Amino acid sequence: MEHKHPLCPRFEKAVELLSKRWTALIVFQLLNGPQRFAGIEHSLPNLSGKMLSERLRELEAEGIIRRDVYPEIPVRIEYSLTDKGQAMAPLFDVIGQWATDWIPLPSEAGPE
Amino acid sequence: MEHKHPLCPRFEKAVELLSKRWTALIVFQLLNGPQRFAGIEHSLPNLSGKMLSERLRELEAEGIIRRDVYPEIPVRIEYSLTDKGQAMAPLFDVIGQWATDWIPLPSEAGPE
Numbered sequence: 001m002e003h004k005h006p007l008c009p010r011f012e013k014a015v016e017l018l019s020k021r022w023t024a025l026i027v028f029q030l031l032n033g034p035q036r037f038a039g040i041e042h043s044l045p046n047l048s049g050k051m052l053s054e055r056l057r058e059l060e061a062e063g064i065i066r067r068d069v070y071p072e073i074p075v076r077i078e079y080s081l082t083d084k085g086q087a088m089a090p091l092f093d094v095i096g097q098w099a100t101d102w103i104p105l106p107s108e109a110g111p112e
Numbered sequence: 113m114e115h116k117h118p119l120c121p122r123f124e125k126a127v128e129l130l131s132k133r134w135t136a137l138i139v140f141q142l143l144n145g146p147q148r149f150a151g152i153e154h155s156l157p158n159l160s161g162k163m164l165s166e167r168l169r170e171l172e173a174e175g176i177i178r179r180d181v182y183p184e185i186p187v188r189i190e191y192s193l194t195d196k197g198q199a200m201a202p203l204f205d206v207i208g209q210w211a212t213d214w215i216p217l218p219s220e221a222g223p224e
Contacts, residue, residue, distance in 0.1 A: 007140075007155070008208070008211070009217065010211040010212060010215040010216075010217060011204075011207065011208050011211045012137070013211065013215050014207050014208075014210060014211035014215055015136050015137055015140070015207060018130065018131070018136070018207065019130070019131055019132070019133050019134075019135070019136060020131070021131050022131075023131070024127050024130070024131060025124070025127055028119075028127070043119070084214045087210055087213060087214060088210060090206050090209075090210075091203070091206050091207065091210060092123075094202050094203050094206045095123065095126050095127060095130065095203065096120070096123050096126075097202075098126060098199055098200060098202075098203060099120070099122040099123045099125065099126035100122060101199060102196045102199060103122040103125050103126055104122075105121065105122060
Protein backbone atom coordinates (compact mmCIF):
# COMPACT_ATOMS: atom_id res chain seq x y z
CA MET A 1 0.00 0.00 0.00
CA GLU A 2 2.60 2.53 -1.03
CA HIS A 3 0.28 4.76 -3.04
CA LYS A 4 -3.28 5.85 -2.73
CA HIS A 5 -4.23 8.17 -5.54
CA PRO A 6 -7.78 9.40 -5.96
CA LEU A 7 -9.03 8.82 -9.52
CA CYS A 8 -9.57 12.46 -10.47
CA PRO A 9 -11.45 13.15 -13.72
CA ARG A 10 -8.61 15.44 -14.83
CA PHE A 11 -6.11 12.67 -14.29
CA GLU A 12 -8.28 10.20 -16.22
CA LYS A 13 -8.59 12.69 -19.07
CA ALA A 14 -4.81 13.16 -19.16
CA VAL A 15 -4.19 9.41 -19.25
CA GLU A 16 -6.82 8.99 -21.94
CA LEU A 17 -5.14 11.68 -24.05
CA LEU A 18 -1.73 10.09 -23.68
CA SER A 19 -3.07 6.60 -24.31
CA LYS A 20 -3.98 7.41 -27.88
CA ARG A 21 -1.57 5.69 -30.17
CA TRP A 22 1.06 8.13 -31.57
CA THR A 23 -0.06 11.11 -29.51
CA ALA A 24 2.86 10.96 -27.09
CA LEU A 25 5.45 10.41 -29.82
CA ILE A 26 4.11 13.36 -31.85
CA VAL A 27 4.33 15.66 -28.82
CA PHE A 28 7.80 14.28 -28.12
CA GLN A 29 8.96 15.08 -31.67
CA LEU A 30 7.63 18.62 -31.38
CA LEU A 31 9.76 19.18 -28.26
CA ASN A 32 12.55 19.61 -30.82
CA GLY A 33 10.86 22.80 -32.03
CA PRO A 34 8.30 23.86 -34.68
CA GLN A 35 8.05 21.44 -37.57
CA ARG A 36 6.27 21.06 -40.86
CA PHE A 37 3.99 18.12 -41.53
CA ALA A 38 6.60 16.36 -43.67
CA GLY A 39 9.20 16.73 -40.91
CA ILE A 40 7.04 15.02 -38.31
CA GLU A 41 6.04 12.36 -40.83
CA HIS A 42 9.70 11.71 -41.60
CA SER A 43 10.61 11.34 -37.92
CA LEU A 44 7.89 8.72 -37.30
CA PRO A 45 8.20 6.37 -40.29
CA ASN A 46 5.56 3.89 -39.11
CA LEU A 47 2.87 6.55 -38.81
CA SER A 48 0.69 7.09 -41.89
CA GLY A 49 0.03 10.60 -43.18
CA LYS A 50 -3.70 10.10 -42.64
CA MET A 51 -3.24 9.15 -38.99
CA LEU A 52 -0.80 12.03 -38.47
CA SER A 53 -3.35 14.57 -39.82
CA GLU A 54 -5.99 13.16 -37.51
CA ARG A 55 -3.75 13.26 -34.43
CA LEU A 56 -2.55 16.79 -35.23
CA ARG A 57 -6.16 17.97 -35.44
CA GLU A 58 -7.00 16.32 -32.12
CA LEU A 59 -3.94 17.79 -30.41
CA GLU A 60 -4.79 21.22 -31.80
CA ALA A 61 -8.37 20.85 -30.50
CA GLU A 62 -6.96 19.95 -27.06
CA GLY A 63 -4.79 23.06 -27.07
CA ILE A 64 -1.59 21.01 -26.97
CA ILE A 65 -0.24 22.04 -30.36
CA ARG A 66 -0.60 25.16 -32.51
CA ARG A 67 -0.81 25.29 -36.28
CA ASP A 68 0.75 28.42 -37.79
CA VAL A 69 0.20 29.34 -41.41
CA TYR A 70 2.81 31.64 -42.97
CA PRO A 71 1.49 33.39 -46.11
CA GLU A 72 4.51 32.69 -48.27
CA ILE A 73 4.56 31.20 -51.74
CA PRO A 74 4.20 28.29 -51.43
CA VAL A 75 2.36 28.65 -48.13
CA ARG A 76 4.32 27.36 -45.13
CA ILE A 77 2.48 25.56 -42.31
CA GLU A 78 4.24 24.77 -39.07
CA TYR A 79 3.17 22.84 -36.01
CA SER A 80 4.51 23.66 -32.58
CA LEU A 81 3.73 23.00 -28.94
CA THR A 82 1.65 25.44 -26.93
CA ASP A 83 2.58 26.08 -23.28
CA LYS A 84 0.26 23.20 -22.38
CA GLY A 85 2.20 20.95 -24.76
CA GLN A 86 5.62 22.18 -23.61
CA ALA A 87 4.53 21.39 -20.06
CA MET A 88 4.54 17.70 -21.02
CA ALA A 89 8.34 17.69 -21.28
CA PRO A 90 8.93 16.31 -17.73
CA LEU A 91 6.71 13.37 -18.60
CA PHE A 92 9.13 12.26 -21.29
CA ASP A 93 12.05 12.62 -18.92
CA VAL A 94 10.30 10.25 -16.49
CA ILE A 95 9.36 7.77 -19.23
CA GLY A 96 12.94 7.91 -20.52
CA GLN A 97 14.32 7.25 -17.05
CA TRP A 98 11.98 4.30 -16.51
CA ALA A 99 12.87 2.88 -19.93
CA THR A 100 16.59 3.21 -19.22
CA ASP A 101 16.18 1.45 -15.87
CA TRP A 102 13.79 -1.31 -16.91
CA ILE A 103 13.69 -1.98 -20.62
CA PRO A 104 16.59 -3.92 -22.12
CA LEU A 105 18.03 -2.75 -25.42
CA PRO A 106 16.82 -4.95 -28.30
CA SER A 107 20.29 -6.46 -28.61
CA GLU A 108 20.25 -7.38 -24.89
CA ALA A 109 16.83 -9.02 -25.01
CA GLY A 110 16.41 -12.65 -25.92
CA PRO A 111 14.18 -13.75 -28.80
CA GLU A 112 10.46 -13.36 -28.05
CA MET B 113 14.63 24.25 -29.66
CA GLU B 114 14.35 23.60 -25.96
CA HIS B 115 14.68 19.82 -26.17
CA LYS B 116 16.60 17.43 -28.33
CA HIS B 117 15.91 13.86 -27.29
CA PRO B 118 17.31 10.97 -29.27
CA LEU B 119 14.58 8.46 -30.21
CA CYS B 120 15.95 5.48 -28.31
CA PRO B 121 14.34 2.07 -29.01
CA ARG B 122 13.82 1.58 -25.26
CA PHE B 123 11.99 4.89 -25.02
CA GLU B 124 9.82 4.00 -28.02
CA LYS B 125 9.01 0.65 -26.43
CA ALA B 126 8.04 2.35 -23.15
CA VAL B 127 5.77 4.83 -24.93
CA GLU B 128 4.22 2.02 -26.97
CA LEU B 129 3.51 0.08 -23.77
CA LEU B 130 1.91 3.06 -22.08
CA SER B 131 -0.04 4.00 -25.19
CA LYS B 132 -2.15 0.86 -25.02
CA ARG B 133 -5.62 1.76 -23.90
CA TRP B 134 -6.20 0.90 -20.20
CA THR B 135 -2.65 -0.20 -19.52
CA ALA B 136 -1.70 2.92 -17.58
CA LEU B 137 -4.93 2.98 -15.58
CA ILE B 138 -4.55 -0.69 -14.60
CA VAL B 139 -0.99 -0.08 -13.37
CA PHE B 140 -2.23 3.01 -11.55
CA GLN B 141 -4.93 1.02 -9.78
CA LEU B 142 -2.41 -1.59 -8.71
CA LEU B 143 -0.28 1.11 -7.04
CA ASN B 144 -2.92 0.81 -4.28
CA GLY B 145 -1.64 -2.71 -3.56
CA PRO B 146 -2.39 -6.30 -4.64
CA GLN B 147 -5.89 -6.77 -5.99
CA ARG B 148 -8.15 -9.50 -7.25
CA PHE B 149 -9.56 -9.41 -10.76
CA ALA B 150 -12.98 -8.27 -9.54
CA GLY B 151 -11.41 -5.42 -7.56
CA ILE B 152 -9.62 -3.99 -10.59
CA GLU B 153 -12.72 -4.51 -12.71
CA HIS B 154 -14.79 -2.63 -10.14
CA SER B 155 -12.38 0.31 -10.05
CA LEU B 156 -12.46 0.77 -13.84
CA PRO B 157 -16.16 0.51 -14.71
CA ASN B 158 -15.77 1.26 -18.43
CA LEU B 159 -13.30 -1.56 -18.97
CA SER B 160 -14.78 -4.92 -20.01
CA GLY B 161 -13.72 -8.14 -18.26
CA LYS B 162 -12.45 -9.52 -21.55
CA MET B 163 -10.22 -6.50 -22.16
CA LEU B 164 -9.00 -6.56 -18.57
CA SER B 165 -7.91 -10.23 -18.89
CA GLU B 166 -6.07 -9.42 -22.07
CA ARG B 167 -4.26 -6.42 -20.59
CA LEU B 168 -3.34 -8.32 -17.42
CA ARG B 169 -1.80 -11.08 -19.51
CA GLU B 170 0.20 -8.54 -21.53
CA LEU B 171 1.40 -6.74 -18.42
CA GLU B 172 2.42 -10.04 -16.86
CA ALA B 173 4.33 -10.96 -20.05
CA GLU B 174 6.12 -7.59 -19.87
CA GLY B 175 7.12 -8.26 -16.26
CA ILE B 176 5.15 -5.28 -14.99
CA ILE B 177 2.63 -7.22 -12.93
CA ARG B 178 2.71 -10.52 -11.09
CA ARG B 179 -0.13 -13.02 -10.75
CA ASP B 180 -0.12 -14.92 -7.47
CA VAL B 181 -2.31 -17.96 -6.94
CA TYR B 182 -3.11 -18.86 -3.32
CA PRO B 183 -4.22 -22.49 -2.95
CA GLU B 184 -7.22 -21.74 -0.75
CA ILE B 185 -10.77 -22.94 -1.22
CA PRO B 186 -11.97 -21.25 -3.32
CA VAL B 187 -8.63 -20.47 -4.91
CA ARG B 188 -7.53 -16.84 -4.49
CA ILE B 189 -5.73 -15.07 -7.34
CA GLU B 190 -4.14 -11.68 -6.80
CA TYR B 191 -2.43 -9.28 -9.15
CA SER B 192 0.30 -6.96 -7.96
CA LEU B 193 3.05 -4.78 -9.40
CA THR B 194 6.57 -6.10 -9.76
CA ASP B 195 9.50 -3.76 -9.05
CA LYS B 196 9.36 -2.77 -12.71
CA GLY B 197 5.69 -1.84 -12.29
CA GLN B 198 6.23 -0.02 -8.98
CA ALA B 199 8.93 2.00 -10.72
CA MET B 200 6.19 3.58 -12.85
CA ALA B 201 4.83 5.48 -9.83
CA PRO B 202 6.70 8.74 -10.59
CA LEU B 203 5.10 8.74 -14.03
CA PHE B 204 1.66 9.07 -12.49
CA ASP B 205 2.84 11.87 -10.25
CA VAL B 206 4.01 13.79 -13.32
CA ILE B 207 0.79 13.07 -15.27
CA GLY B 208 -1.23 14.13 -12.23
CA GLN B 209 0.73 17.38 -11.94
CA TRP B 210 0.28 18.16 -15.62
CA ALA B 211 -3.45 17.38 -15.41
CA THR B 212 -3.84 19.64 -12.36
CA ASP B 213 -2.02 22.47 -14.11
CA TRP B 214 -3.58 22.19 -17.54
CA ILE B 215 -6.85 20.26 -17.62
CA PRO B 216 -9.93 22.05 -16.34
CA LEU B 217 -12.33 20.16 -14.13
CA PRO B 218 -15.43 19.05 -16.06
CA SER B 219 -17.52 21.63 -14.18
CA GLU B 220 -15.09 24.40 -15.21
CA ALA B 221 -15.03 23.43 -18.88
CA GLY B 222 -17.56 24.73 -21.37
CA PRO B 223 -19.79 22.36 -23.34
CA GLU B 224 -17.92 20.48 -26.04
